[in-house]
Amino acid sequence: MTAAYEYETHVYDVVVVGAGGAGLRATLGMAEQGLRTACVTKVFPTRSHTVAAQGGIAASLSNMGPDHWQWHMYDTVKGSDWLGDTDAMEYLARSAPAAVYELEHYGVPFSRTEEGKIYQRPFGGHTTEFGEGPPVQRTCAAADRTGHAILHTLYGQSVKNNAEFYIEYFAIDLIMSEDGQCQGVVCWKLDDGTMHVFNAKMVVLATGGYGRAYFSATSAHTCTGDGGGMVARAGLPLQDMEFVQFHPTAMACGIDPAPLATEALRGEGAVLVNRDGNRFMLDAHPDAELAPRDIVARAVYAQTQAGLAPALDTRTALGAKILTDFPAVAAACQQAGLDPVTQVIPVAAAAHYHMGGVATDADGASTLPGLWACGEVASTGLHGANRLASNGLLEALVYLSLIHI
Ligand code: SIN
Secondary structure, three states: OOOOOOEEEEEEEEEEEOOOHHHHHHHHHHHHOOOOEEEEEOOOHHHOHHHHOOOOEEOOOOOOOOOOHHHHHHHHHHHOOOOOOHHHHHHHHHHHHHHHHHHHHHOOOOOEOOOOOEOEEEEEEEEOHHHOOOEEEEEEOOOOOHHHHHHHHHHHHHHHOOOEEEEOEEEEEEEEOOOOOEEEEEEEEOOOOOEEEEEEEEEEEOOOOOHHHOOOEOOOOOOOOHHHHHHHHOOOOEEOOOOEEEEEEEEOOOOOOOOEOOHHHHHOOOEEEOOOOOOOHHHHOOOHHHOOHHHHHHHHHHHHHOOOOOEEEOHHHHOOHHHHHOHHHHHHHHHOOOOOOOOOEEEEEEEEEEOOEEEOOOOOEOOOOOEEEOHHHEEOOOOOOOOOOOOHHHHHHHOOOOOOO
16 A cells, blocks of 8 residues: 655654653653653653643652641542542552652752751642641642753653653654554654654553643643544543643733742742732631632632732742742743732633543553553543642652553
8 A cells, every 4th residue: 555645664662642741751661661662742851841830749758747648648539529539549649759759869859858858848738637637748849840850850861761752743643553452653743844653562642731722721832632632533532521620820910821820839828819908718718828729719710700800929928038939930920020029929710730631540551452641631530620739740750650561
């Protein structure tokens, strides 16, 4: 049979599509096992959307007070609106401390306590004693550039382990056999328009979310749902697509994508106020600014709709420390012409994360033989209807790093 167009063929054991946190962790996990691994990505790996992840990784390290993986699991169950898959949640919470220490050993420069332990900060919805005890500082971060640090580290480690990167290759479609097996992926090389076929025993989708479907999103322009599209075209259903998370404190300053004013700021004591100076979260939830994310997002949205101009006030809690402890937020403020040391930061709810996607089991396997998915494109059921803050980077790390084929 003659092909309709010229293409170059590449053969690997594994082809990973996407080089954000999940894609790089999967790439590294496969390459470390000695598998011939290709990672195809439409942007340079360290420019993937994970670079914008400020807050951190939830893990019950107990560096800042008593904690337990079961309490983390409980918070994940509760945060999901009780709709999550408990096997996936247990796996996540149990695996978290090891995943963080592994990253530390790979070289991620985590923020430290005075004793030199990994610093953990408070985020909404993280408690102790199965919700009966006080909030816990559970989120491990590298200042407010956690995603940035993770990408650089995982990319370096992947290259060291001989993973091969195909950068600025746009994955277009899955290659399916007549008996319904996924055998590879077709890509379009962006700089010269040539077509490339990657054949592999294992195709891993790590293409992220589809935030760009929304007018206002924290997602990079690259988050266009490519993986979900390929899977749908191959005839596989997507699950839980109605579960979309909105971040309550995207900066409302005319920049697109909307920069995050990370929840960590609220963890460190920043408060939400409106145009009248009213701290409106006090009436909305007993945990005020650290209520679960969907509750804060709804309250912020209601303020915006009422024309009350919600804003984040970091001045008393952080003062000038915002410039050093939250350099990414400070840089976004500067870009917007705001001085967060003396001014409040205007905020709005914006599309942030998609809980639904390609249905996978706890090993990341889809129902299509030969196809796996991990990170935001996947839907293990882990997050139910609402992802607990700082479980997103964690999810990217714990699935698909150790699968054997
Ligand atoms: C944030 O830093 O506020 C976002 C973290 C997350 O979505 O888990």
